[in-house]
Amino acid sequence: MAIEVVEKTFSVLEFMARHGQPLPLGELAAGVGLPKPTLYRILRTLRNLGYVEQREVGEYALTERLVSLGRNDRFHHLTQLARPLMQRLHAEFDETVNLGLLEGTYTLYADVIETTQALRWIVKPGVRDPFHTTALGRAIAAGLPEERRSRLVAKADLAHPVARRIKTRAALQRILEETRRRGWAVEEEETVTGVACLAFSLQPWGEPLAAISVSMPINRYNERRRAALVAAFAELRAKAPAAAVTA
Amino acid sequence: MAIEVVEKTFSVLEFMARHGQPLPLGELAAGVGLPKPTLYRILRTLRNLGYVEQREVGEYALTERLVSLGRNDRFHHLTQLARPLMQRLHAEFDETVNLGLLEGTYTLYADVIETTQALRWIVKPGVRDPFHTTALGRAIAAGLPEERRSRLVAKADLAHPVARRIKTRAALQRILEETRRRGWAVEEEETVTGVACLAFSLQPWGEPLAAISVSMPINRYNERRRAALVAAFAELRAKAPAAAVTA
DNA sequence: AATTGGTGTTTCGTTTAGCGAAACATGTAA
DNA sequence: TTACATGTTTCGCTAAACGAAACACCAATT
Numbered sequence: 001m002a003i004e005v006v007e008k009t010f011s012v013l014e015f016m017a018r019h020g021q022p023l024p025l026g027e028l029a030a031g032v033g034l035p036k037p038t039l040y041r042i043l044r045t046l047r048n049l050g051y052v053e054q055r056e057v058g059e060y061a062l063t064e065r066l067v068s069l070g071r072n073d074r075f076h077h078l079t080q081l082a083r084p085l086m087q088r089l090h091a092e093f094d095e096t097v098n099l100g101l102l103e104g105t106y107t108l109y110a111d112v113i114e115t116t117q118a119l120r121w122i123v124k125p126g127v128r129d130p131f132h133t134t135a136l137g138r139a140i141a142a143g144l145p146e147e148r149r150s151r152l153v154a155k156a157d158l159a160h161p162v163a164r165r166i167k168t169r170a171a172l173q174r175i176l177e178e179t180r181r182r183g184w185a186v187e188e189e190e191t192v193t194g195v196a197c198l199a200f201s202l203q204p205w206g207e208p209l210a211a212i213s214v215s216m217p218i219n220r221y222n223e224r225r226r227a228a229l230v231a232a233f234a235e236l237r238a239k240a241p242a243a244a245v246t247a
Numbered sequence: 248m249a250i251e252v253v254e255k256t257f258s259v260l261e262f263m264a265r266h267g268q269p270l271p272l273g274e275l276a277a278g279v280g281l282p283k284p285t286l287y288r289i290l291r292t293l294r295n296l297g298y299v300e301q302r303e304v305g306e307y308a309l310t311e312r313l314v315s316l317g318r319n320d321r322f323h324h325l326t327q328l329a330r331p332l333m334q335r336l337h338a339e340f341d342e343t344v345n346l347g348l349l350e351g352t353y354t355l356y357a358d359v360i361e362t363t364q365a366l367r368w369i370v371k372p373g374v375r376d377p378f379h380t381t382a383l384g385r386a387i388a389a390g391l392p393e394e395r396r397s398r399l400v401a402k403a404d405l406a407h408p409v410a411r412r413i414k415t416r417a418a419l420q421r422i423l424e425e426t427r428r429r430g431w432a433v434e435e436e437e438t439v440t441g442v443a444c445l446a447f448s449l450q451p452w453g454e455p456l457a458a459i460s461v462s463m464p465i466n467r468y469n470e471r472r473r474a475a476l477v478a479a480f481a482e483l484r485a486k487a488p489a490a491a492v493t494a
Numbered sequence: 495a496a497t498t499g500g501t502g503t504t505t506c507g508t509t510t511a512g513c514g515a516a517a518c519a520t521g522t523a524a
Numbered sequence: 525t526t527a528c529a530t531g532t533t534t535c536g537c538t539a540a541a542c543g544a545a546a547c548a549c550c551a552a553t554t
Contacts, residue, residue: 002291002292002295002296003252003256003288003289003292003511003512004511004512004541005250005252005253005511005512005540005541005542006252006253006256006289006292006293006296007292007295007296009250009253009256010296010298013316014316017316024500024501024502025501025502025503026500026501026502034543035542035543035544036502036503036543037503037504037505037542037543037544037545038541038542038543040502040503040504041250041541041542042250042253044249044503045249045250045253045254046253048249048254049249049253049254049257051257054502057500057501057502057550058500058501058502062316066313066316069260069261069264069309069313117439118368118439118442119366119367119368119439119441119442119464120366120367121366192364192366193466194366194441194464194465194466194467195366217366217441217464218441218466219440219441219465220441250540250541251512251540251541252511252512252513252540252541271529271530271531272530272531272532273529273530273531281514282513282514282515283514283531283532284513284514284515284516284532284533284534285512285513285514287531287532287533288512288513291532301531304521304529304530304531305529305530305531
């Protein structure tokens with residue numbers, strides 16, 4: 001009816017998840033009710049697959065890999081490219097770092113590294129917002145050739161309920177011009193009160209339709225922080241493989 | 248060396264996770280490279296275990312159960328009791344709702360239902376804070392018999408780096424007295440700037456060492472909201488199984 | 495030094511669990 | 525009616541999974 005060894009495997013995983021702390025093999029065997037060699041074979045397999053690790057003697061534990069199985073991994077290549085950059089920013093600022101890409105006139109969130117701080121900005125990969133309401137979308141649009149940018153602006157849904165600040169296409173054009181000139185995009189409490197975002201295009205990495213942003217609650221956002229973020233963006237850009245001259 | 252059928256099982260799960268959308272059996276078989284009966288047996292086992300579902304014809308999909316395996320599920324009974332209450336509050340306020348319990352002189356977060364709003368307060372189950380720094384801990388302590396409360400106050404680690412506001416045991420006693428009298432606890436930007444929490448004890452439900460709190464960013468916290476939360480707490484308490492007279 | 499106990503790993507004879515080609519069942523479209 | 529797609533079952537075969545027992549190593553105690 002069901003595959004016995006698969007069932008055994010999941011009962012091991014579930015026991016470990018319920019317990020929550022690393023456990024020695026003997027305790028796991030007693031808790032799950034399996035003989036040690038059987039359990040050992042299962043754990044070894046899970047360890048090979050990356051779902052279980054052996055931290056110290058007496059410490060078999062689940063890894064994060066199980067959690068990431070539930071996540072949307074559709075943008076594998078872009079995510080691989082962006083991850084090191086995102087991790088650098090996350091390590092330096094401990095704020096939520098987002099990877100977004102342009103899809104039609106929307107910004108689609110493709111990957112997120114969340115801040116470890118308890119008050120944070122949360123977006124799940126897969127969420128979409130009108131491009132002009134997000135720092136990500138603005139950074140991408142600003143980095144596009146003018147012809148394409150104008151077409152985007154012409155199609156932007158300015159009547160979208162999320163959009164608050166930008167009422168005319170001329171205003172959007174001005175924002176994108178400014179964004180292009182300084183090399184980064186900003187969005188401060190426009191779509192959601194209490195949140196600010198800064199973003200830069202991944203065009204110098206060969207991904208003109210993608211961008212990375214750092215978002216944070218407003219109480220952690222100030223002049224000095226913004227300057228530090230802008231400097232960090234510039235530093236990353238200087239090291240891009242195709243560090244093109246800013247148009 | 249490794250258990251073959253377990254490896255096969257995880258390659259199925261990983262393929263489904265990568266693809267991100269529901270898939271028919273034939274496509275799964277081609278994508279993973281397994282014969283249909285083999286795949287069918289694996290999927291049937293995973294379906295029995297709750298990790299995979301069959302939504303429609305041609306739609307095998309992952310469930311949320313894999314993600315929840317990564318979560319801490321140590322407090323099953325208490326969590327079961329508290330969940331309906333937490334869900335009521337979450338449904339009404341769409342803020343992060345926490346379940347905490349007293350462990351020594353610490354508040355331990357046992358369960359969390361997060362707000363659907365993007366700016367939110369995040370705490371993972373398993374995290375611990377000194378009881379007197381959290382609304383949860385204060386609500387629990389305030390609901391305890393006086394003798395036990397005094398012992399707790401005497402042992403509170405007032406020098407803990409997280410604690411900012413409460414400098415003396417007399418001050419803590421006053422806060423707990425006030426909490427006890429009005430039936431709910433509050434903590435506004437004391438431990439983390441930008442966050443406020445209100446909490447009530449689960450003592451009327453037979454759980455004197457547990458409490459539920461609602462936490463939110465400060466920009467969503469005001470007089471009217473607090474009053475609504477306090478009213479909701481009172482309503483829940485009026486319906487508690489052992490709705491004891493407040494001591 | 496010997497013994498005990500704990501953690502983790504390997505050996506090896508047994509047997510049945512998992513395998514997969516083939517067939518079947520159902521539904522839809524041409 | 526035929527063709528095709530999705531899903532499910534049958535059944536002979538064999539090697540994968542099993543688990544008792546043993547082993548390896550380390551630390552603490554007697």
